[in-house]
Amino acid sequence: MSTVLKINNVTKTYNKKLKALDKINLQIKKGEIFALLGPNGAGKSTLINSICGIVNFDSGSIKINDLDIIQNYRETRKVVGIVPQELYLEAFETIWNNVNYSRGLFGKPPNYQYVESVLKELSLWDKKDSKLKELSGGMKRRVLIAKALSHEPKILFLDEPTASVDVELRKDMWNVVKKLNHKGVTIILTTHYIEEAEELSDRVAIINDGKIILVDEKQKLMKKLGQKTIKIELENSIENITTKLSKYKFDIDESKKILTHSFNLSKENTDITEMLNDLKNEGLKLKDINTDQSSLEEIFIKLIKENNNELVRN
Amino acid sequence: MNWYGIKSIFIHELDRFRRTIFQSLASPIITTSLYFVVFGSAIGSRITEIDGINYGSYIVPGMIMLTILTQAISNASFAFYFPRFTNTIYEILAAPLSSFEIVLGFVGAAATKSIIIGCVIIITAGFFVDIEIEHPFLMIFFLILTSITFALFGFIIGMYADNFEGLQIIPILVITPLVFLGGSFYSINMLPEFWQKVSLLNPVLYLISGFRYSFYEVSDVSLFTSILTIFVILISCISFITITFARGYKIKN
Ligand SMILES: Nc1ncnc2c1ncn2[C@@H]1O[C@H](COP(=O)(O)OP(=O)(O)OP(=O)(O)O)[C@@H](O)[C@H]1O
Ligand SMILES: [Mg+2]
Numbered sequence: 001m002s003t004v005l006k007i008n009n010v011t012k013t014y015n016k017k018l019k020a021l022d023k024i025n026l027q028i029k030k031g032e033i034f035a036l037l038g039p040n041g042a043g044k045s046t047l048i049n050s051i052c053g054i055v056n057f058d059s060g061s062i063k064i065n066d067l068d069i070i071q072n073y074r075e076t077r078k079v080v081g082i083v084p085q086e087l088y089l090e091a092f093e094t095i096w097n098n099v100n101y102s103r104g105l106f107g108k109p110p111n112y113q114y115v116e117s118v119l120k121e122l123s124l125w126d127k128k129d130s131k132l133k134e135l136s137g138g139m140k141r142r143v144l145i146a147k148a149l150s151h152e153p154k155i156l157f158l159d160e161p162t163a164s165v166d167v168e169l170r171k172d173m174w175n176v177v178k179k180l181n182h183k184g185v186t187i188i189l190t191t192h193y194i195e196e197a198e199e200l201s202d203r204v205a206i207i208n209d210g211k212i213i214l215v216d217e218k219q220k221l222m223k224k225l226g227q228k229t230i231k232i233e234l235e236n237s238i239e240n241i242t243t244k245l246s247k248y249k250f251d252i253d254e255s256k257k258i259l260t261h262s263f264n265l266s267k268e269n270t271d272i273t274e275m276l277n278d279l280k281n282e283g284l285k286l287k288d289i290n291t292d293q294s295s296l297e298e299i300f301i302k303l304i305k306e307n308n309n310e311l312v313r314n
Numbered sequence: 315m316n317w318y319g320i321k322s323i324f325i326h327e328l329d330r331f332r333r334t335i336f337q338s339l340a341s342p343i344i345t346t347s348l349y350f351v352v353f354g355s356a357i358g359s360r361i362t363e364i365d366g367i368n369y370g371s372y373i374v375p376g377m378i379m380l381t382i383l384t385q386a387i388s389n390a391s392f393a394f395y396f397p398r399f400t401n402t403i404y405e406i407l408a409a410p411l412s413s414f415e416i417v418l419g420f421v422g423a424a425a426t427k428s429i430i431i432g433c434v435i436i437i438t439a440g441f442f443v444d445i446e447i448e449h450p451f452l453m454i455f456f457l458i459l460t461s462i463t464f465a466l467f468g469f470i471i472g473m474y475a476d477n478f479e480g481l482q483i484i485p486i487l488v489i490t491p492l493v494f495l496g497g498s499f500y501s502i503n504m505l506p507e508f509w510q511k512v513s514l515l516n517p518v519l520y521l522i523s524g525f526r527y528s529f530y531e532v533s534d535v536s537l538f539t540s541i542l543t544i545f546v547i548l549i550s551c552i553s554f555i556t557i558t559f560a561r562g563y564k565i566k567n
Binding site for chain 2: 014052053055073074076077078086088092097101102103104105107109
């Protein structure tokens with residue numbers, strides 16, 4: 001696959017002291033969905049805004065289709081669409097006018113049919129004559145997506161596209177993103193929801209403190225990082241684990257009443273029914289059971305800890 | 315050139331004008347009418363003539379200048395400050411538009427609005443007094459060039475302002491006094507000699523004088539200096555914007 005976006009040693013400092021991006025190197029392949037993960041303030045939005053020309057970066061270079069985004073901004077910006085993190089919209093204009101305005105800004109002649117299809121796709125067609133200030137948060141988010149799609153971009157940046165969007169709508173948006181991707185649009189998104197990265201992305205980067213600490217295929221990352229734990233509380237304490245149960249590699253707490261089983265999310269091959277049956281067959285009575293999935297937050301903490309340890313070692 | 319982009323900004327801005335057409339036009343019309351009532355009738359009945367021109371007619375060019383100057387500045391500064399304030403400017407920054415094209419869109423729209431308002435005032439004034447325009451092309455030349463120049467000036471204010479108060483401060487503290495003291499409502503020949511000299515330091519005087527010449531062939535200073543003045547201000551504004559805005563100063567982090 002060819003590379004559509006090459007980020008080379010990009011550094012950005014705000015107000016001469018806050019280093020938001022520190023020598024970022026990243027390559028995005030044509031046609032992929034790429035998720036940028038990281039805690040608040042990691043530099044995700046700064047990176048996206050630098051690529052899109054909204055923020056000036058200090059040093060390094062960014063190339064889209066092998067063209068420098070500063071020298072060849074006319075060519076590169078035409079193919080890029082951006083949905084900002086915040087709901088930046090005017091108040092008194094109608095959806096229809098505002099989306100057509102966006103298309104014009106990017107140098108495209110009017111194409112009402114296309115804009116109509118975009119609005120229909122995002123379930124905004126009924127509202128096309130509504131004023132922007134009259135819309136709900138979720139609708140505003142979709143208007144921003146419609147604006148970003150208005151000029152038929154080949155690369156789409158979505159900065160937390162599903163923040164403040166309800167569960168059902170989130171699924172709809174995922175479908176929109178997948179459809180666009182099938183049409184050949186390369187997608188770069190940031191998110192705080194691990195399910196979202198899981199559901200959509202081909203590759204994932206984790207960014208912390210302005211540095212990219214990991215880039216990997218999602219499958220591999222999930223294998224490495226995603227852990228699920230099942231906690232089983234017993235009526236009576238257990239003395240020793242029989243051979244039959246040993247394959248589950250339980251952790252046992254001090255009271256010998258709580259068994260904890262952990263497994264990787266990527267190979268969800270622990271058959272829970274079988275495990276529970278095995279416990280029952282061993283004559284153990286269950287009092288309570290609960291499951292826990294490692295959150296993105298925990299993954300960050302784990303990775304960031306590892307990252308810092310590495311720094312110390314080197 | 316990204317013509318569709320320029321057109322988009324231009325139409326988008328004029329659309330705001332259209333949406334608020336009543337407020338946009340009512341205020342200059344009412345103000346003009348008030349000036350005629352106060353200056354034209356009350357004071358005009360005592361002054362009657364300046365340079366052989368009926369006083370009511372004499373103040374028309376100055377009044378138009380006063381309005382288009384303030385309108386061009388406030389329209390352009392507001393138009394550019396507003397997307398900065400709401401952050402919707404992200405889209406303009408991400409679009410394949412050069413600084414020149416962005417300025418053209420915003421300044422073009424603001425200048426157009428003030429030219430329309432200028433024409434509306436001429437028509438309004440026509441209801442109160444006789445107006446002659448000796449040199450219509452020269453009049454249009456001044457009208458258009460002044461509108462563009464001060465729209466550029468307004469754009470600069472919109473670029474620098476950090477809040478809505480900041481948009482008002484220069485027009486109130488600088489422009490309005492310069493216009494009033496620039497002979498909008500009198501000829502500087504009516505002033506004591508010392509104040510005549512001081513008045514000559516006021517660039518707006520040259521604009522008003524040139525503009526008035528296009529109407530009645532009377533002027534305080536030569537037509538040539540008037541034309542020169544407008545070009546000097548125009549070029550200063552363009553240079554300033556070229557140096558600062560092209561670098562993204564104040565607009566991009
Ligand atoms: N306009 C700005 N001026 C000054 N500092 C800024 C500005 N924008 C961002 N920063 C700082 O840069 C750092 C990175 O911010 P950025 O918005 O890129 O983070 P993020 O990864 O997008 O976070 P979030 O998940 O909260 O959206 C933060 O420390 C932030 O405070
Ligand atoms: Mg962000």
